[in-house]
Amino acid sequence: MEYEPVIGLEVHAQLLTDAKIFCGCSTKFGAAPNSHTCPICLGMPGVLPVLNKKVVEFMMKMALATNCRLNRGCLFARKNYFYPDLPKGYQISQYAQPPAEHGWVEVEIAGGKKRIGITRIHMEEDAGKLMHDEFSPVSRVDLNRTGVPLIEIVSEPDIRGAEEAAAYLRRLHETLVYLEICDGNMEEGSFRCDANVSLRPKGSETFGTRAELKNMNSFRNVQRALEYEIKRQQYLLEGGGSVVQETRLWDDTAGVSHPMRGKEEAHDYRYFPDPDLVPVVIDDAWVEAVRQTLPELPLERRERFVRDYQIPAYDAGVLTASRQLADYYEEVVRLSAEPKLASNWVMGEILRFLNEDKKEIRACPITPAALAELISLIKEGQISGKMAKEVVDQMYRTGAAPGAIIKEKGLVQITDEAALSATIAAVIAANPGQLAQYRAGKEKVFGFFVGQVMKATQGKANPQLINDLLKKMLAG
Amino acid sequence: MELYELTIHELQAKLRAGETTAAEVTASVFRRIDAVEKDVRAYISLMRKSALAEAARAEEQLRKGEAGPLAGIPIALKDITCTKGYRTTCGSRVLDNFIPPYDATVVEKLRAAGAVFTGKTNMDEFAMGSSTETSHYGTTRNPWDLGRIPGGSSGGSAAAVAAGECIASLGSDTGGSIRQPAALCGVVGLKPTYGRVSRYGLIAFASSLDQIGPFTKDVEDCAIVMNVIAGYDPAESTSVPAEVPDYRGFLGRGVEGWTVGIPQEYFVAGIDPEVEAAVRRTITLLEGAGARCVEISLPHTRYCLAVYYIIAPAEACSNLARYDGVRFGFRAEGSRDLIDLYKKSRSAGFGAEVKRRIMLGTYALSSGYYDAYYKKASQVRALIKRDFDTAFASCDAILTPTTPTPAFKIGEKTDDPMQMYLSDIFTISANLAGIPGISVPCGFSAAGLPIGVQFLAGHFQEGRLIQIASAFEKLAPSEKRRPAL
Numbered sequence A: 001m002e003y004e005p006v007i008g009l010e011v012h013a014q015l016l017t018d019a020k021i022f023c024g025c026s027t028k029f030g031a032a033p034n035s036h037t038c039p040i041c042l043g044m045p046g047v048l049p050v051l052n053k054k055v056v057e058f059m060m061k062m063a064l065a066t067n068c069r070l071n072r073g074c075l076f077a078r079k080n081y082f083y084p085d086l087p088k089g090y091q092i093s094q095y096a097q098p099p100a101e102h103g104w105v106e107v108e109i110a111g112g113k114k115r116i117g118i119t120r121i122h123m124e125e126d127a128g129k130l131m132h133d134e135f136s137p138v139s140r141v142d143l144n145r146t147g148v149p150l151i152e153i154v155s156e157p158d159i160r161g162a163e164e165a166a167a168y169l170r171r172l173h174e175t176l177v178y179l180e181i182c183d184g185n186m187e188e189g190s191f192r193c194d195a196n197v198s199l200r201p202k203g204s205e206t207f208g209t210r211a212e213l214k215n216m217n218s219f220r221n222v223q224r225a226l227e228y229e230i231k232r233q234q235y236l237l238e239g240g241g242s243v244v245q246e247t248r249l250w251d252d253t254a255g256v257s258h259p260m261r262g263k264e265e266a267h268d269y270r271y272f273p274d275p276d277l278v279p280v281v282i283d284d285a286w287v288e289a290v291r292q293t294l295p296e297l298p299l300e301r302r303e304r305f306v307r308d309y310q311i312p313a314y315d316a317g318v319l320t321a322s323r324q325l326a327d328y329y330e331e332v333v334r335l336s337a338e339p340k341l342a343s344n345w346v347m348g349e350i351l352r353f354l355n356e357d358k359k360e361i362r363a364c365p366i367t368p369a370a371l372a373e374l375i376s377l378i379k380e381g382q383i384s385g386k387m388a389k390e391v392v393d394q395m396y397r398t399g400a401a402p403g404a405i406i407k408e409k410g411l412v413q414i415t416d417e418a419a420l421s422a423t424i425a426a427v428i429a430a431n432p433g434q435l436a437q438y439r440a441g442k443e444k445v446f447g448f449f450v451g452q453v454m455k456a457t458q459g460k461a462n463p464q465l466i467n468d469l470l471k472k473m474l475a476g
Numbered sequence B: 001m002e003l004y005e006l007t008i009h010e011l012q013a014k015l016r017a018g019e020t021t022a023a024e025v026t027a028s029v030f031r032r033i034d035a036v037e038k039d040v041r042a043y044i045s046l047m048r049k050s051a052l053a054e055a056a057r058a059e060e061q062l063r064k065g066e067a068g069p070l071a072g073i074p075i076a077l078k079d080i081t082c083t084k085g086y087r088t089t090c091g092s093r094v095l096d097n098f099i100p101p102y103d104a105t106v107v108e109k110l111r112a113a114g115a116v117f118t119g120k121t122n123m124d125e126f127a128m129g130s131s132t133e134t135s136h137y138g139t140t141r142n143p144w145d146l147g148r149i150p151g152g153s154s155g156g157s158a159a160a161v162a163a164g165e166c167i168a169s170l171g172s173d174t175g176g177s178i179r180q181p182a183a184l185c186g187v188v189g190l191k192p193t194y195g196r197v198s199r200y201g202l203i204a205f206a207s208s209l210d211q212i213g214p215f216t217k218d219v220e221d222c223a224i225v226m227n228v229i230a231g232y233d234p235a236e237s238t239s240v241p242a243e244v245p246d247y248r249g250f251l252g253r254g255v256e257g258w259t260v261g262i263p264q265e266y267f268v269a270g271i272d273p274e275v276e277a278a279v280r281r282t283i284t285l286l287e288g289a290g291a292r293c294v295e296i297s298l299p300h301t302r303y304c305l306a307v308y309y310i311i312a313p314a315e316a317c318s319n320l321a322r323y324d325g326v327r328f329g330f331r332a333e334g335s336r337d338l339i340d341l342y343k344k345s346r347s348a349g350f351g352a353e354v355k356r357r358i359m360l361g362t363y364a365l366s367s368g369y370y371d372a373y374y375k376k377a378s379q380v381r382a383l384i385k386r387d388f389d390t391a392f393a394s395c396d397a398i399l400t401p402t403t404p405t406p407a408f409k410i411g412e413k414t415d416d417p418m419q420m421y422l423s424d425i426f427t428i429s430a431n432l433a434g435i436p437g438i439s440v441p442c443g444f445s446a447a448g449l450p451i452g453v454q455f456l457a458g459h460f461q462e463g464r465l466i467q468i469a470s471a472f473e474k475l476a477p478s479e480k481r482r483p484a485l
């Protein structure tokens, strides 16, 4: 029998607000343990939460960017469970009456585009982190992350394969990063994903028993874990067995998943409306105000790049991978009026440098203005493409402007016809044998002469000019 | 007359006239504490040292003419209110060693008004009880009869005012925990509207019901304290940014032309005849002063106790989850693993009544039971609220007994939780509806035990409560007695 996977994803995205969701503490990652805490996020007796409005706004941005319906009001609820990283013994989350529902995003899959439904988006607080001592039976808890705002984005069970899941995740990821509401760092846990997976006979309308997958901290891991899970369930079903409803943890190193112990997942969270918080009212005026702040989203921008700059879809995809990169590219285009050249240089040299150094575009020492200047110099024939590569390398290393580097290194292309003619004459005079061969019809020898002229001019001569002059002078 | 026997307004006059000093007032109160505390046991901790420093500071402010409204007035705090640097136990072993790193908003407000804190008063563990008998720190005695309970959960705060161990105090009221002990100890106790006084720094029992309020010797003092503690607090999401009137302005205005509702559901079998007689006498006196007392109905009254004992434990089981032995408070020794640490710490840290309510609340919120219990209770709560809205459309205030009986004997109801719960039967509805209520002394039983009458008003109508209570107080001045300690 042929089986079809049915996958739903739950994504937790940490929001880039300055302050935590219910207190004034900083959300910065990497501070000394427990230095970003106060009585409120420590869950001290007697403290009360006050909602950070920025969190609502960030949630609204994502809701609007993913075509969700924003409800007029929403409630916070307590999700009750005991764990040392949860100081209050409950997480403030949202359960009944979420703020955003019924959205969708479009992803590209083999054979076209597909809409994946978004069931809901809601706000909640993050938990702290446990640190287990390797050398003694002691566990420590760092509560810096406690109260960092999250949004949870729950998809419909619309996803039909591991690749589709990865495409959906990438779409959510780039949207969050584009909106500048999440840094998208999967290793640091700013963007986390859990999956519900089940199989059903192809063509069936009912769902099979699902397993929940956790602990996948990269796009690659999500894809691998899903592929593994689909195979695992298929093997079970084909062998006449059945899938057990359980939570499984992905083990990246071993490339397999293991069931979580039953005790840990047998939670009754006893959700109820948090009496310390009042309903959040989201009126039309607020929605409109937030809508006005939305940037052009990656998909729209990609299509515009192809249309307006006449660059291939693939290039447009690479150039819009982040909002900063796309902004950078567009600035180079604006200053140089050379969309194709700009695309070649940004995708080629600039991204190569940044990848080698694991740097973000915002840390690039070459400004769009400098790159545009370089492109203009190439266009005007002042330097050759080969020289330009040397120049851009210097620009990246020193941050200097291309004009200054060219001057300092004496890299200016020789375009002076008289000077070049003299050099060519000398080269011809020094190689009478090759001249005879050429004149006898052995045209291949032309390349030899070009090489010799290049050598004599240390590569600074304009190649087109060499060609023209050589042809003339060799002909005699 | 000793200074500790005076009211806030009497002391204010003396302090401002230079007839006494803040240090003398504080010393008088502490001498009284030294004399009677061994019998009354109103306090869990005393703040003697800091009180003297605060008195000196108040004295300085009085001299400079910069004194706040409570300058040099010794005030006790229920041990549920967080005090920065001072142990706050909530009557529980779980918090026996807990020293808050911050002050509750009300503490900041009182401090800014010049108050002198005498100490932290005894209470039922986590405010769960009606007698102070569930406290980890022993039972407070009723100053009128040391063999009887002072009421609860704010029994220590009520007894301290009645015994002259402070001039006024703060308590908290979740189902009657201010009004019931006020009635049983013969003092004035006000539970403000939900959202009127900041809950920030009040250790939560049931968040949608809890409210801080004052215990005072008379209604004028009640108005003075309310003027200081009422008001919007941005640190509390459920705090209401409504304007706060000068509550003193409602004193002595009379009740001529008022309509006072007498809910028939509050005068039922089981009410002590002496209590009923005292409350009926109140009605007669108010009518004599020009009020029209009319019988009304609050039809959902009979569901109040049931609704309360679902909502309050449900919120409590969640609020008390943080006492897990991990970060602060009591931690049991010798745990095998995490689950064992939780079980041992919470089993040994909490008393029987707290555990009973945690279990009740956990059950009521459990999957499969939520709709039948918590959700249904919330719906009935809305009906109870509506009963009051309807009543206040035609009444200026409602009058009821505060408690069904005067103070009962220590140990009399400890083995029967239902009997204990029934002692809050007349006070719970105000918390469910979020409306303010005040208990004012209205007489004594033949055995010399105080009896209280309760007035209720609509949301944010504390002024009306002070007006009617003050009018009534004037009508029955001869009722003033002091406990013989």
Ligand SMILES: [Zn+2]
Pocket (backbone or CB within 6 Å): A020, A023, A024, A025, A036, A037, A038, A039, A040, A041, A042, A147
């Ligand atoms: Zn904090």
